[in-house]
Structure formats: structure tokens, C-alpha cells
Amino acid sequence: MTDIHDALHRADQEVFTREPPKSTKKRVEFLLAKLKTTKAVADLLGVTQRSVERYLTGRRNKPPRAVADRINAEVLRRWQPRVRQRRRRQAAAATGITIETRARFGCTAPIGTTDDPRMRRLTVHLPPEYASRLFQAQQQGASDRQLREIVAEGLQEVYFKDNGARAQGLEVEFTDVDYFDVPF
Secondary structure, eight states: OOHHHHHHHHHHHHTOSSOOOOSHHHHHHHHHHHHOSHHHHHHHHTSOHHHHHHHHHTSOOOOOHHHHHHHHHHHHHHSOHHHHHHHHHHIIIIIOEEEEEEEEEEEEOOTTSOOOOEEEEEEEEEOHHHHHHHHHHHHTTOOHHHHHHHHHHHHIIIIISTTTTSOTTOEEEEEEEEEEEOOO
């Protein structure tokens, strides 16, 4: 995963209308309801079928840390898909997304201007078309570089060029991401 992928997944989790299950037993029951067989759950988690059965009966409550992390990740990935889809559709069609980042921004600009890359902290609201492009690229398995290009283009147009009001020949580079967050 990358910074942008992680941020999009965190944003998905912020729109949940109910809390996901807390106990190991309830989480494994949820995965079983989605995957239908204990063998499928065991394969997904990388444990034996018997371990899954023990989690389901409550005879084993504390899985090893790595297994507990996989259980948690798989439950969160499958929790309330319609709520997440509805929120993404809304962001892609009407509301847009807000990018909050601290990264190095450099640019190619006309002679006489400063184009040295420097760290900046930005919070910028991007219009729905950038949200749509970002979500589509993520669903199609885009790389970190491709997602960064979409974000850089959006920040370039909205923040640096002020929606076409200034800096016409500016090309922005978005590198060295310190943190990246995308509430939507």
C-alpha cells in the first residue's frame, strides 16, 4: 500500500455508520457470513480451518498479532460496502475531496521565478472530477506514481494556478510525502 491508498482506505472507514465487530469471535463470524465456509476464511487469513473453528466457538480468543491484524484488515475491507460506495459517488459527483498533505513541491516555471522544491503543508479542496479520477484509478489498481500524478495535477490547477487565474506555464512536482490525508 502507499500513502494515498492508505489515506483513501482511512477515509472509507471514517464514513461507517456503525462500528465493526470488536471481538475475535464476532469478526470471524462476520467473515464467515461473507465468505460462506470456514475453509475460505482460513485461506484468507493464512491459518488452519481448525483455528477458524476455535475462533468461532470462542475457545480461542487471542490470535497471534499478525493474524489479529489480518482479521481486522479483512473485516474493515468488507464492512458496510454500500455506505462507502455511496459516499465515494457523492464525492465524485458533487462534493469533491479535501487533500491535506505535507510534501515537497517543486515546479518548472518561467525564468525569473523560484522553482526550487520545498516542503509545504497544504489543505486544498479539489473538485469532484479529481475525486472521480482518483477513485477510478485506485479501483483499476493504479500505482502510487499514477495516484500522485492525479493529486499533483489537482493541486497544480486549484492551488498553484488558482483555477487558471495565474501561473499559466507552471508544472508542479509532488514528491517526498511526509503525510497525506483525504477526508471526503
